Amino acid sequence: MATQERWLTDDEQRAWRALIGIVVLLPGALDRQLERDSGLSQIEYxxxxMLSEAPDQTLRMSQLAALNDSSLSRLSHVANRMEQRGLIVRRTCPEDRRANIASLTEAGLAQVVAAAPAHVTKVRELIFDKLTPTQLENLTEVAAVIRAGLDPDKGPPPPQVE
Amino acid sequence: MATQERWLTDDEQRAWRALIGIVVLLPGALDRQLERDSGLSQIEYxxxxMLSEAPDQTLRMSQLAALNDSSLSRLSHVANRMEQRGLIVRRTCPEDRRANIASLTEAGLAQVVAAAPAHVTKVRELIFDKLTPTQLENLTEVAAVIRAGLDPDKGPPPPQVE
DNA sequence: CGGAATAACTTGATGCTTCAAGTAATTGCT
DNA sequence: AGCAATTACTTGAAGCATCAAGTTATTCCG
Incomplete structure (x- = not known):
């Protein structure tokens, strides 16, 4: 900062810079691999x-959004494009006619199956191959803690009353 | 996946999900805070x-891009908008007339100074307040390792020849 | 039962990012 | 010196994400 007060300790600074770096660079790295190898964006993948793992390869839009940490609006646009391309189909849910369920088509299934190996390889290459078992443990723990505090969308968590 | 082979171990799965969650949610959380409190996006901030910390509050576009993990193109667009708004000024570098140097204006400086406290608070709230000292240490280490492997833009790192 | 409130999306506009191409200045080679 | 290659950016177009508003269906409750 331009100002006096050192707002983060040096340790925190270093952690922060590295973390932001990851946050900024990782999506691009993954998107590029997916785009190049399979013509998919990360969210499309x-x-x-998620659909491929779901029972009957079908999920409600809202569930799909939640599973991908996406807004419903974003997912709706994405689903439009994917439907155009024949990767999924949508129909209104019989039990709740406000809801919409999306299902994998055969083409969609073929796409993931084809895309998965290279994608997993990339993920390994970028993350897990670099880590010792201890580091993996640490990552799992720390990432979970941070992730938990990021859920849509609590402001300052209510002070712990013990 | 739809397929047989469990491509990541359970531990890896959990780490991966949490990490992606962070990567997807953190930028939005920071952007919203900055936008709301200061009318800035994360990259603008x-x-x-970076300019406020630089000698003479001046940096070349390429340095600025590197410091923000941004492409030059992106930075160029951002700088255009910021120049319109009077937060920075650009002029060609005297030593190398291909290069362009950006400087903070007074208005720009005022903006960061005003924006910083709330932003830092948010960062603390989202990240550091949640971590024990040990977890901070672990984060610093792990994040640095991962970050290092993300640098533009090495493919598979050449196998370590010892 | 009937209207208000809520839920589950979809749509359109706006803005930002990315990608490909372009320009201008400098270096490097011979 | 002179031409090619490289560096440092800028620009324009295309695609995505986000936000606000709009639909249609369901639930709540008096």
């Missing part, structure tokens, strides 16, 4: 992957 | 912050 995520959608296909 | 980053530009102002």
């Amino acid at each position: 995520g959608v296909l992957a | 980053g530009v102002l912050a």
Whole structure:
């Protein structure tokens, strides 16, 4: 900062810079690999992957959004494009006619199956191959803690009353 | 995945999900805070912050891009907007007339100074307040390792020849 | 039962990012 | 010196994300 008070300790500074670096660079790295190898964006891959694991390869839009940490609006646009391309189909849910369920098509399934290996390899290459078992443990713990505090969308968490 | 082979171990899965969650959610959380409190995006804040720390509050576009993990193109667009708004000024570098140097204006400086406290508070709130000293240490280490492997833009790092 | 409130999306506009291409200045080679 | 290659950016177009507003369906409750 321009100002006096050192707002983060040196340790925190270093952690912060590295973390932001990851946050800024990782999506691009993954997107490029996916785009190049499979013509998919990261969220599209995520959608296909989640559907492929779901019972009947079908999920409600809202669930799909939650699973991908996406807003409903964003997912709706994405689903439009994917439907155009024939990767998924949507129909209104019979039990709740406000809701919309998306299902994998055969083409969609074929796409994920084809895309997965290279993607996983990239993930390994970028993350897990670099870590010792201890570091993996530490990552799992720390990432979970941070992630938990990021949920849509609590402001300052209510002070712990013990 | 839809397929047989469990491509990541359970531990890795959990780490991966949490990490992606962070990567997806953190930028939005920071952007919203900055936008709301100061009318800045994260990269705009980053530009102002880096300039404010630089000697003579001046940096070349390429340095500014590197410091913010941004492409030159992106930075160029951002700088255009910021120049319109009077937060920075640009002029060609005298030593190398291909290069362009950006400087903070007084208005720009005022902006960072005003924006910094709330932003730092948010960062603390989202990250550091949640971590024990040990976890901070672990984060620093792990994040640095991962970050290092993300640098523009090495493919598979050449196998370590000892 | 009937209207208000809420839920589950979709749509359109706006703005930012990225990508490809372009320009201008400098270096490097011979 | 002179031409090619490289560096440092800028620009314009295309695609995505986000935000606000709009639909349609369901629930709540008096």
